[in-house]
Amino acid sequence: MILHLDLDSFFASAERTRDIALIGRPLIVGGRGDPFIFDRRAAKQKRLITMNSGAFVPSLFHAKYDASSYFFEKEQIRGIVTTASYEARRCGVKTAMSICEALGLCLEALLLPPDHLLYHTLSHQMMQILADEIPIVEQYSIDELFGDVTGWIAEA
Numbered sequence: 001m002i003l004h005l006d007l008d009s010f011f012a013s014a015e016r017t018r019d020i021a022l023i024g025r026p027l028i029v030g031g032r033g034d035p036f037i038f039d040r041r042a043a044k045q046k047r048l049i050t051m052n053s054g055a056f057v058p059s060l061f062h063a064k065y066d067a068s069s070y071f072f073e074k075e076q077i078r079g080i081v082t083t084a085s086y087e088a089r090r091c092g093v094k095t096a097m098s099i100c101e102a103l104g105l106c107l108e109a110l111l112l113p114p115d116h117l118l119y120h121t122l123s124h125q126m127m128q129i130l131a132d133e134i135p136i137v138e139q140y141s142i143d144e145l146f147g148d149v150t151g152w153i154a155e156a
Ligand SMILES: [Mg+2]
Pocket: 006, 007, 008, 009, 010, 143, 144
């Protein structure tokens, strides 16, 4: 028997692990193209981490973005929704929607830039815990894994 685990709204849930005041609020975690891709100074602040593996697991991180300016460029709101909490989804916010459209649907939503280092760290911890319990675990993405529990019997 093969299990497939896919954590729902993982990035929003991850943000709530470090700030419980976010629980119950509509959250939108959004991303943009790398705003520092041609900035050599910012490139020096990138960190490479390879604790995890999998098809869609990022390994290169910036220091945390400044949320007050991350979504603005030339007085326009930029970016797309990476993850919406269930509270935001009830307003119609969906993954891959533009941030501008999402805010139009859910004005009270709190907008957060992604913190991939946090998500990567929590994902790795989850994998470690599950690897202790499931005989064979394969990470598929930052919030998905397959586990082979064929013949597995829990210890009494
Ligand atoms: Mg998921």
